[in-house]
Amino acid sequence: xxxxxxxxxxxxxxxxxxxxxxxxxxxxxxxxxxxxxxxxxxxxxxxxxxxxxxxxxxxxxxxxxxxxxxxxxxxxxxxxxxxxxxxxxxxxxxxxxxxxxxxxxxxxxxxxxxxxxxxxxxxxxxxxxxxxxxxxxxxxxxxxxxxxxxxxxxxxxxxxxxxxxxxxxxxxxxxxxxxxxxxxxxxxxxxxxxxxxxxxxxxxxxxxxxxxxxxxxxxxxxxxxxxxxxxxxxxxxxxxxxxxx
Amino acid sequence: xxxxxxxxxxxxxxxxxxxxxxxxxxxxxxxxxxxxxxxxxxxxxxxxxxxxxxxxxxxxxxxxxxxxxxxxxxxxx
Numbered sequence: 001x002x003x004x005x006x007x008x009x010x011x012x013x014x015x016x017x018x019x020x021x022x023x024x025x026x027x028x029x030x031x032x033x034x035x036x037x038x039x040x041x042x043x044x045x046x047x048x049x050x051x052x053x054x055x056x057x058x059x060x061x062x063x064x065x066x067x068x069x070x071x072x073x074x075x076x077x078x079x080x081x082x083x084x085x086x087x088x089x090x091x092x093x094x095x096x097x098x099x100x101x102x103x104x105x106x107x108x109x110x111x112x113x114x115x116x117x118x119x120x121x122x123x124x125x126x127x128x129x130x131x132x133x134x135x136x137x138x139x140x141x142x143x144x145x146x147x148x149x150x151x152x153x154x155x156x157x158x159x160x161x162x163x164x165x166x167x168x169x170x171x172x173x174x175x176x177x178x179x180x181x182x183x184x185x186x187x188x189x190x191x192x193x194x195x196x197x198x199x200x201x202x203x204x205x206x207x208x209x210x211x212x213x214x215x216x217x218x219x220x221x222x223x224x225x226x227x228x229x230x231x232x233x234x235x236x237x238x239x240x241x242x243x244x245x
Numbered sequence: 246x247x248x249x250x251x252x253x254x255x256x257x258x259x260x261x262x263x264x265x266x267x268x269x270x271x272x273x274x275x276x277x278x279x280x281x282x283x284x285x286x287x288x289x290x291x292x293x294x295x296x297x298x299x300x301x302x303x304x305x306x307x308x309x310x311x312x313x314x315x316x317x318x319x320x321x322x
Binding site for chain 2 (some may be wrong): 124127169170172173
């Protein structure tokens with residue numbers, strides 16, 4: 001099950017914990033993988049870890065020309081893209097009353113607009129191939145909201161609405177578009193929390209622990225698979241039960 | 246048949262998977278050749294690529310038959 005041999009995947013934000021796990025999971029299932037991020041040396045490290053069938057394509061998703069160049073480079077490097085994982089995301093947290101225009105714009109650009117531009121660039125070849133998987137990594141806060149994250153939550157909710165619309169446009173061509181919505185996941189950011197803070201978080205999670213990047217990667221692997229071909233326009237929440245939506 | 250007409254018909258046959266003899270000048274993509282709205286977008290994009298032209302949305306909407314496509318491309322290519 002979930003054999004991706006011969007499939008070509010592009011994963012953005014592959015230098016982060018979740019993106020790295022996604023790239024590793026797709027690669028382990030047999031896919032050829034293009035990994036993108038802002039830090040070239042981190043990408044090279046990941047490539048060294050994964051071995052062959054890996055292409056490093058650094059990109060700055062806050063820049064439109066760079067996004068378009070990424071789409072073209074990935075297609076050129078692999079001869080196409082069957083699976084697109086829009087995982088890259090940034091936060092610029094702050095209460096609405098204090099939020100700067102730039103904090104709003106940059107989060108929208110990286111989290112939402114780049115996902116749309118990359119999806120759009122992949123659609124034509126995917127439509128010709130009558131196969132495609134687009135997976136957008138959203139967040140539980142895109143559905144529940146979170147104080148201090150008006151911009152981030154809006155961008156993540158935007159991904160869900162975009163995915164549902166696109167899913168309806170291209171479903172007849174064998175292309176599925178879905179979201180994975182992580183809850184609290186173990187990352188360098190949550191590592192920095194003290195025990196009291198960690199307890200406060202886990203108290204709100206029925207599973208009693210934070211999730212791991214591999215939990216998210218497994219969901220992405222499923223949605224990438226041939227077996228998930230009848231699943232489209234959905235958001236798969238991976239959050240230990242902290243929000244049941 | 247002009248070179249443009251030949252190319253247009255070839256693209257239509259390839260994209261819609263229909264028999265060549267059905268692709269007459271008056272054939273409507275949607276009513277006669279079984280295209281859906283997404284097919285027509287794909288066709289317009291294929292024409293743009295083949296002939297190196299840009300077909301604006303309002304012009305694309307008016308391209309409903311094979312002849313419409315040939316006429317637009319002949320006038321703009």
